[in-house]
Amino acid sequence: MNNSIVSAAASLGALQxxxxxxxxxxxxxxxxxxxxxxxxxxxxxxxxxxxxKTFELPGRRTPLGFTxxxxxxxxxxxxxxxxxAMQQTDSDTDLxxxxxxxxxxxxxxxxxxxxxxxxxxxxxxxxxxDGDRMLTTAEGYPVVASSGGADTFVRVPGNYELVVGADGxxxxxxxxxxxxxxxGTLRLVQVNKPELLQAVADNLYGxxxxxxxxxVVANVAASPDQPGGVAIRQGxxxxxxxxxxxxxxxxxxxxxxxxxxARALSSGDQMSQMAANLRA
Amino acid sequence: xxxxxxxxxAGMIAEQRRxxxxxxxxxxxxxxxxxxxxxxxxxxxxxxxxxxxSPDDTKGTIxxxxxxxxxxxxxxxxxxxxxxxTGRSQDLALVSDILVNGQAFDGSGKYVDxxxxxxxxxQALFTVQxxxxxxxxxxxxxxxxTADGMVVTSDGMRxxxxxxxxxxxxxxxxxxxxxxxxxxxxxxxxxxxxxNPAFLLTEVSDPNQxxxxxxxxxxxxxxxxxxRQVQPGERVEIKQGYLERSNVDASQSMVDMMxxxxxxxxxxxxxxxxxxxxxxxxxxxxxx
Numbered sequence: 195m196n197n198s199i200v201s202a203a204a205s206l207g208a209l210q211x212x213x214x215x216x217x218x219x220x221x222x223x224x225x226x227x228x229x230x231x232x233x234x235x236x237x238x239x240x241x242x243x244x245x246x247k248t249f250e251l252p253g254r255r256t257p258l259g260f261t262x263x264x265x266x267x268x269x270x271x272x273x274x275x276x277x278x279a280m281q282q283t284d285s286d287t288d289l290x291x292x293x294x295x296x297x298x299x300x301x302x303x304x305x306x307x308x309x310x311x312x313x314x315x316x317x318x319x320x321x322x323x324d325g326d327r328m329l330t331t332a333e334g335y336p337v338v339a340s341s342g343g344a345d346t347f348v349r350v351p352g353n354y355e356l357v358v359g360a361d362g363x364x365x366x367x368x369x370x371x372x373x374x375x376x377x378g379t380l381r382l383v384q385v386n387k388p389e390l391l392q393a394v395a396d397n398l399y400g401x402x403x404x405x406x407x408x409x410v411v412a413n414v415a416a417s418p419d420q421p422g423g424v425a426i427r428q429g430x431x432x433x434x435x436x437x438x439x440x441x442x443x444x445x446x447x448x449x450x451x452x453x454x455x456a457r458a459l460s461s462g463d464q465m466s467q468m469a470a471n472l473r474a
Numbered sequence: 475x476x477x478x479x480x481x482x483x484a485g486m487i488a489e490q491r492r493x494x495x496x497x498x499x500x501x502x503x504x505x506x507x508x509x510x511x512x513x514x515x516x517x518x519x520x521x522x523x524x525x526x527x528s529p530d531d532t533k534g535t536i537x538x539x540x541x542x543x544x545x546x547x548x549x550x551x552x553x554x555x556x557x558x559x560t561g562r563s564q565d566l567a568l569v570s571d572i573l574v575n576g577q578a579f580d581g582s583g584k585y586v587d588x589x590x591x592x593x594x595x596x597q598a599l600f601t602v603q604x605x606x607x608x609x610x611x612x613x614x615x616x617x618x619x620t621a622d623g624m625v626v627t628s629d630g631m632r633x634x635x636x637x638x639x640x641x642x643x644x645x646x647x648x649x650x651x652x653x654x655x656x657x658x659x660x661x662x663x664x665x666x667x668x669x670n671p672a673f674l675l676t677e678v679s680d681p682n683q684x685x686x687x688x689x690x691x692x693x694x695x696x697x698x699x700x701x702r703q704v705q706p707g708e709r710v711e712i713k714q715g716y717l718e719r720s721n722v723d724a725s726q727s728m729v730d731m732m733x734x735x736x737x738x739x740x741x742x743x744x745x746x747x748x749x750x751x752x753x754x755x756x757x758x759x760x761x762x
Binding site: 255 | 502513548550560561562614616622645647648682686687732735742746749
């Protein structure tokens, strides 16, 4: 009956969701490789109250019928994949990507487990128990490389140090610098459809099970020589691409819109009260 | 007596509609491409009242009376919304300011000439296709790509190109540039993409013939002559990396909301006064 209350309540819910996403962004302003998310709004399906022919009166400008909207809703989230700033760390296992690409990891720890992707290059070398060390993310997901056309994990022997070229090539070098072992090339994927990537836990992105992974991402080789090409920087980390100023401006905007909708709700409530108190 | 009671009740309903419309506008302050709506009221048809039982019927006329009001139409304000930079290559904002000879339109796209005739500015919109293959129009240019490369609106309707077919882009959007007139070209080589795709921009000569369907889409209900493709040289421009914000004015909405609420209250009070008068008539007249 009281449409104002329904539309205002719907929009309060939608604004709350936007606020949640803003809070998520602000919380991750210092998370390496974090990509900001935004919410997409749409107005809710409108219904048309039909008018019969007698409503066709002189001076009327619109077709017959009276439309009624029901507020706004959130239709989805978008990941903004723009480049974050590079921060120098001088750590051998800190890698940053310049350009449109993601590192690939395996979420289950084995090569046949589901593929997942990340921009966060704060890797570490975890001991495997047999003297080697494996390149993993901070949470322990092994990083995927390709060696001779096959997917592998990166195993650095004993006390060797890891050297990563701008083209993603991986080499293990002995402490005296005389010996080096080629470990393949870092697997990089280019994101063709960022809207189909799904943010999962631990700063990883996955692809929903009903979507073909090949449609969303494609393997790409680093091309540091080309302008705008993908390049790997060892000893750097990519900062979050959240800009605190933009988020705060959005926050103020959402808060005021929330207040306004709350006013509309209470004003709709007052009208209901007046109708109820007609016969006081 | 009873006549006025119904008039006041009709006023309450009409103000309620106005309040609902304003609330919906406020709810869509953050919806890209949303266009504010005004509810327009109309008085019930006038009737002539005359004195009954008068010996001379010609002298018995009292005058004309309207016995109520109703929310007649929901008028869409298709004025341009502000542009908001997003930097996303699939976000397209339409800037439409189509000139018509001798008419200077105001911010809401209206022009009133010296004789009081009102005319409305033609508007350009993106053309999309719903699930049944029918054309719909939208100003919400926050598009995205599906897994097979189709360009769709945020709720999944396909966006049409100038050839009448849905637009499809192979691979990534990183290298796609949308020109001001809606063509899709390669950012580096400046060559058109395969198939020479371009967005179909439809110009609606009388925007009041657009019926809002929700989800940012409009249906065209006028005659087919009122639609045509935007011609080169017209003041219509696509801006890539921007979204058009909602054109709802928050402070104006607040004022409208309060005035609707108070007008509702005034009508409610009138009903109560009538009720009290009837109370007197029924219970007190003739009391001994």
